[in-house]
Amino acid sequence: xxxxxxxxxxxxxxxxxxxxxxxxxxxxxxxxxxxxxxxxxxxxxxxxxxxxxxxxxxxxxxxxxxxxxxxxxxxxxxxxxxxxxxxxxxxxxxxxxxxxxxxxxxxxxxxxxxxxxxxxxxxxxxxxxxxxxxxxxxxxxxxxxxxxxxxxxxxxxxxxxxxxxxxxxxxxxxxxxxxxxxxxxxxxxxxxxxxxxxxxxxxxxxxxxxxxxxxxxxxxxxxxxxxxxxxxxxxxxxxxxxxxxxxxxxxxxxxxxxxxxxxxxxxxxxxxxxxxxxxxxxxxxxxxxxxxxxxxxxxxxxxxxxxxxxxxxxxxxxxxxxxxxxxxxxxxxx
Amino acid sequence: xxxxxxxxxxxxxxxxxxxxxxxxxxxxxxxxxxxxxxxxxxxxxxxxxxxxxxxxxxxxxxxxxxxxxxxxxxxxxxxxxxxxxxxxxxxxxxxxxxxxxxxxxxxxxxxxxxxxxxxxxxxxxxxxxxxxxxxx
Numbered sequence: 001x002x003x004x005x006x007x008x009x010x011x012x013x014x015x016x017x018x019x020x021x022x023x024x025x026x027x028x029x030x031x032x033x034x035x036x037x038x039x040x041x042x043x044x045x046x047x048x049x050x051x052x053x054x055x056x057x058x059x060x061x062x063x064x065x066x067x068x069x070x071x072x073x074x075x076x077x078x079x080x081x082x083x084x085x086x087x088x089x090x091x092x093x094x095x096x097x098x099x100x101x102x103x104x105x106x107x108x109x110x111x112x113x114x115x116x117x118x119x120x121x122x123x124x125x126x127x128x129x130x131x132x133x134x135x136x137x138x139x140x141x142x143x144x145x146x147x148x149x150x151x152x153x154x155x156x157x158x159x160x161x162x163x164x165x166x167x168x169x170x171x172x173x174x175x176x177x178x179x180x181x182x183x184x185x186x187x188x189x190x191x192x193x194x195x196x197x198x199x200x201x202x203x204x205x206x207x208x209x210x211x212x213x214x215x216x217x218x219x220x221x222x223x224x225x226x227x228x229x230x231x232x233x234x235x236x237x238x239x240x241x242x243x244x245x246x247x248x249x250x251x252x253x254x255x256x257x258x259x260x261x262x263x264x265x266x267x268x269x270x271x272x273x274x275x276x277x278x279x280x281x282x283x284x285x286x287x288x289x290x291x292x293x294x295x296x297x298x299x300x301x302x303x304x305x306x307x308x309x310x311x312x313x314x315x316x317x318x319x320x321x322x323x324x325x326x327x328x329x330x331x332x333x334x
Numbered sequence: 335x336x337x338x339x340x341x342x343x344x345x346x347x348x349x350x351x352x353x354x355x356x357x358x359x360x361x362x363x364x365x366x367x368x369x370x371x372x373x374x375x376x377x378x379x380x381x382x383x384x385x386x387x388x389x390x391x392x393x394x395x396x397x398x399x400x401x402x403x404x405x406x407x408x409x410x411x412x413x414x415x416x417x418x419x420x421x422x423x424x425x426x427x428x429x430x431x432x433x434x435x436x437x438x439x440x441x442x443x444x445x446x447x448x449x450x451x452x453x454x455x456x457x458x459x460x461x462x463x464x465x466x467x468x469x470x
Contacts, residue, residue: 046445102402102410121406125399125413126444132417133444136437140430148425156348156418162411163355 069199076203098128161186170248189221219307242280
């Protein structure tokens with residue numbers, strides 16, 4: 001529930017910004033077409049798998065990746081059908097969420113029981129794999145464009161990121177800020193980058209500008225993940241904070257503190273594998289008191305600024321405005 | 335000399351690394367093909383090794399995802415890893431036929447598991463079709 005709530009909070013920030021965009025109606029039309037196709041794909045699975053997938057795909061995800069692909073495609077003049085790409089991105093992302101839930105032993109996602117909770121780990125993993133099969137069916141549409149190559153590379157980097165994180169879970173001496181950046185880049189930012197880059201390619205955007213939009217997406221993704229990780233130190237979600245810490249992962253606030261030095265009792269507590277709820281709370285309070293969170297807010301602002309600068313070369317218009325405002329929304333604490 | 339324009343050293347290293355991680359974290363099922371290349375040796379045209387790697391990585395991916403009840407973390411993550419290598423090898427082969435056939439097979443396997451015999455037949459069939467297309 002903690003993970004769902006904090007992700008929903010960041011998604012709410014983004015959704016509010018999208019709703020106020022002049023592109024909102026066009027985005028909604030494309031999303032509706034995407035959802036229709038996803039529903040057909042989900043329902044083509046047999047028995048429980050079909051209903052589980054349909055339920056998850058319709059459960060309120062904010063479609064950030066397909067929306068970015070759509071907006072970025074609009075910078076070009078020779079536009080391919082963007083809806084299949086939007087479907088592919090949403091399918092890849094949803095498959096990764098299903099598999100993440102198995103790896104994390106999560107019991108709820110978006111306020112619903114996870115597939116692994118309902119049906120077991122094997123059924124959940126197969127459900128995610130079914131979505132990947134559906135994504136593969138669409139690859140031929142973007143043959144010879146570079147889109148499939150970009151998505152395949154991102155998929156590989158995401159799995160490397162997940163394996164790397166798993167290897168250092170609870171190995172606190174092996175976690176550093178540099179590795180953390182690399183990790184969130186692979187696990188999170190690159191798919192958002194690819195959403196922008198592939199959308200631009202599908203739109204017929206020139207290659208220099210495709211690169212700029214890709215890098216915009218990458219910076220946006222970093223800011224998005226940092227904002228998401230900050231929420232783990234907040235009671236705003238209504239749940240106990242510190243779940244990343246409890247699961248053996250040091251996120252940036254902790255890593256920055258460690259690199260600047262902490263008192264020995266705090267260090268010992270951080271390195272303790274099993275932490276009680278009270279110990280987690282005391283660590284959270286220490287992090288807040290040490291201004292670590294505001295340091296991460298500064299990092300978010302840096303990424304947002306870089307993201308906005310990347311798209312300075314794009315032509316002015318509603319699309320550029322929408323992307324700049326979307327990045328800006330992540331600077332807000334929300 | 336077999337030309338294999340799509341197969342890079344990085345891919346081969348990635349496969350070796352995946353197999354190393356598997357052996358370090360989970361039992362390696364007996365009878366599983368240990369040789370990296372699983373394609374039918376009759377076919378030795380261009381991209382033969384890449385096609386073999388596609389077939390091998392797909393099979394490793396599916397075998398790993400069969401093991402998730404016993405090893406939920408490692409089997410899920412390593413299976414995804416081999417799927418991603420499979421994709422990286424498949425895309426440059428630039429074959430709509432191959433992509434569709436593997437998509438169809440994956441859909442089927444997620445709902446009712448295919449046997450090793452069925453998979454061997456599948457590989458023979460797609461290898462033949464792929465090389466026929468190449469020569470066509």
